[in-house]
Amino acid sequence: MRIVKSAFSTEKWLALVVSLPTANATLRMRVWRAMKGLGCAVLRDGVYLLPAGRGLRQALRIHVEDIKQGGGSAYLLNVTNPSAEEKSDFQSLFDRSEDYLKLMGRVNEFKAAIGSIDAAAGRRQLKALGRDFEALVELDYFSSRGKIESDALLTEVETLFLASLSAGEPQAVPGSVTLRDTADYQGRQWATRRHLWVDRMASAWLIRRFIDPQARFLWLEQPEDCPDEALGFDFDGAEFTHVGQRVTFEVLLASFGLETDPALMKLGALVHCLDVGGLPVAEAAGVEMVLAGLRASQPDDDALHSVAGGVFDGIYLNFKTEEST
Numbered sequence: 001m002r003i004v005k006s007a008f009s010t011e012k013w014l015a016l017v018v019s020l021p022t023a024n025a026t027l028r029m030r031v032w033r034a035m036k037g038l039g040c041a042v043l044r045d046g047v048y049l050l051p052a053g054r055g056l057r058q059a060l061r062i063h064v065e066d067i068k069q070g071g072g073s074a075y076l077l078n079v080t081n082p083s084a085e086e087k088s089d090f091q092s093l094f095d096r097s098e099d100y101l102k103l104m105g106r107v108n109e110f111k112a113a114i115g116s117i118d119a120a121a122g123r124r125q126l127k128a129l130g131r132d133f134e135a136l137v138e139l140d141y142f143s144s145r146g147k148i149e150s151d152a153l154l155t156e157v158e159t160l161f162l163a164s165l166s167a168g169e170p171q172a173v174p175g176s177v178t179l180r181d182t183a184d185y186q187g188r189q190w191a192t193r194r195h196l197w198v199d200r201m202a203s204a205w206l207i208r209r210f211i212d213p214q215a216r217f218l219w220l221e222q223p224e225d226c227p228d229e230a231l232g233f234d235f236d237g238a239e240f241t242h243v244g245q246r247v248t249f250e251v252l253l254a255s256f257g258l259e260t261d262p263a264l265m266k267l268g269a270l271v272h273c274l275d276v277g278g279l280p281v282a283e284a285a286g287v288e289m290v291l292a293g294l295r296a297s298q299p300d301d302d303a304l305h306s307v308a309g310g311v312f313d314g315i316y317l318n319f320k321t322e323e324s325t
Contacts, residue, residue, distance in 0.1 A: 008141040010087040012052035013079035016060050019046055020072040027070035034063050039139030041093035049090060051141050052078070091142050099136055100146025103129070104153055111157045114164050119292075122161055130154060158277045170235050172242035177254040185256075187214045191230040192238070194219035194301050196308070198291060199275040200234045202249045202267070204305050205312040207233075210264075211256050219301040247275045263319035270315070287315065 016035075020028050038059060040048040050056050060076050067074040082090065110117075110125055117125070133154055140147060163169045190207055192200045196219070207215050220226055223235040232238030234248040243251050249271040253259050273281040274288055290311055298304040 008051040008053050010051070010091050010142075011081070013082065013090060014050045014052050014057055014060060015043070015077040015079050016040070016048040016050075016064070016074065017046060017077065018048075018067055018072060018074045020067065021070070024070055024072070027067065027072065031063065031067060039094070039141065041090070049079075049093065051090075051094070094141050094144075096136060096140045096144040097146050100144060100150045103132060103136060104146065104150050106132075107150070107153050107157055111153075111160065114157070114161050123288075126158060126161055130158075155277075162275070162277060170238070170241045170248070172244060172246075175243055177243055177246070177251055179257060180255045182211055182256050185212050185231070187216075188212055189216045189218055189227070189230045191218040191220055191226045191232050192234045193223060194221060195295075196301050196304050197275075197295065198271055198288070199248050201291065201305065201308040202271045202312055203233055203240075203252055205309045206249060206252050206258075206264075208309070209313075209316075210258055211252065217302070217305065247272050249275075262323045263316055266319045266322075267312070267316055283315070287311070 018031065020031060022028075035042075035048050038050060038056065040050050043049055050060065057076070064074040064076050107129055110122075110129065114122070133150055136150075137147065190204070190212070192204065196204070204215075204217060218227070218230055220235075223232070223237065226232045226235075226238070231240070233240040233252070235241060238248075240251050240255060241248055246254065247268075250268045253264055253268055258264050269279070270281045270283055270287060272278055273284045274291075291308060294304060294307050294311070298307060
């Protein structure tokens with residue numbers, strides 16, 4: 001879920017009264033865009049209203065100086081202790097409910113296209129919808145109806161879209177993660193779904209690098225093909241799969257006591273972001289692009305596992321270096 005900011009008070013307001021020279025069309029357009037960008041209510045031509053707080057006074061003062069330098073006049077007034085009726089009237093001017101409804105309409109259009117839309121284009125559209133939501137929240141000073149619903153719908157659609165990119169993604173199971181003894185998991189056969197993607201790539205790298213150096217991997221056409229003696233990971237019913245909020249990579253970290261390594265934890269956050277979304281990670285877009293390229297160029301999963309391992313080695317060493325500096 002995205003961060004939802006608290007609503008403003010209705011006790012203090014800011015009124016900006018401006019008079020702009022008719023000959024300066026550039027200034028008029030700049031002021032109009034600035035007031036729209038701040039989410040100002042327009043009381044009448046040249047009179048704008050905002051609630052006081054969150055740096056809005058300073059933002060308006062900057063525009064006051066700009067207007068004066070452009071040959072206009074501007075006055076920033078404090079409106080305090082308004083009546084109950086005035087407070088209600090003022091607040092109603094900032095109702096963003098219709099804006100949220102329009103956004104939800106666009107999100108539902110995207111939802112209907114899941115499965116037919118190109119992966120790269122879908123990611124761009126999803127990011128754009130997320131940015132538009134965050135921009136709307138910035139201007140939603142009084143928590144209008146639709147904020148929570150829009151957030152929930154975006155989260156649902158993001159999950160559906162990511163799931164559509166890799167059929168057979170496991171469903172998270174409730175419960176806790178049991179700590180295992182690495183000594184009991186040496187020289188084993190590990191199995192997961194073929195056509196590796198982020199969580200399976202990273203998990204296979206983690207297994208070979210930190211858990212079972214002699215691990216042998218089996219890439220399954222269907223999860224049902226997993227042999228009884230193999231250790232399954234990242235599919236429904238596997239020995240190691242999504243638990244609660246953890247993706248498989250994070251479950252393996254917890255299962256084998258690897259959460260004490262800050263670099264692995266940072267890598268876990270990266271894998272989580274790319275696999276199921278959630279909190280953004282700065283490196284995610286670049287890593288996703290590299291892994292997508294490798295996946296497209298390496299149809300053989302053994303070869304893909306090998307080259308992807310080099311990528312995860314590099315990421316891990318970079319995170320390790322950052323931790324030591």
